[in-house]
Amino acid sequence: MASFISNSAAETEELGRRLAQEIQPGSVLALTGDLGAGKTQFVKGVVAGLGSSAAVTSPTFTIVHEYLGGRLPVYHFDFFRLEDRQLIAPLGLDDYFFGDGVSVIEWADKFPEIIPEPARWISFEAKSESTRAIIAK
Numbered sequence: 001m002a003s004f005i006s007n008s009a010a011e012t013e014e015l016g017r018r019l020a021q022e023i024q025p026g027s028v029l030a031l032t033g034d035l036g037a038g039k040t041q042f043v044k045g046v047v048a049g050l051g052s053s054a055a056v057t058s059p060t061f062t063i064v065h066e067y068l069g070g071r072l073p074v075y076h077f078d079f080f081r082l083e084d085r086q087l088i089a090p091l092g093l094d095d096y097f098f099g100d101g102v103s104v105i106e107w108a109d110k111f112p113e114i115i116p117e118p119a120r121w122i123s124f125e126a127k128s129e130s131t132r133a134i135i136a137k
Ligand SMILES: Nc1ncnc2c1ncn2[C@@H]1O[C@H](COP(=O)(O)OP(=O)(O)OP(=O)(O)O)[C@@H](O)[C@H]1O
Pocket: 006, 007, 008, 009, 010, 011, 012, 033, 034, 035, 036, 037, 038, 039, 040, 041, 042, 058, 080, 106, 124, 129, 130, 131, 132
């Protein structure tokens, strides 16, 4: 387990960039933490660190955003507004989670039962306006 203190949005993004260097095909990152805790900021770093210049925004009206152009494709999910996990069943999540890309799920703890076992859980907690505790299990 590794824990970090981030003192700015840029530092959180840098942590994502660093993680991207060691990320393997088929990785699943399960992100938890309140609104504004820095999850999307971290995903920006992961995507940039993989070498993609895609613009990262949380999927709100769609279930998944795909970012291409980097070393590995990234599939970005956000379960915050998802009320019923059956709604995403038809998507064939296994194709994402067990594919050759990288899946990143914000609010993963909302439906932990659908997060595959080898997922890496990373929690984000605001300690002050610009300080975040980031803990990777
Ligand atoms: N140390 C920090 N790390 C990350 N973000 C920070 C930090 N300090 C301030 N911020 C600000 O906090 C906000 C984090 O927003 P972000 O969208 O990443 O949160 P989130 O966890 O994805 O929230 P949501 O659950 O709404 O998707 C941004 O406005 C960012 O500028």
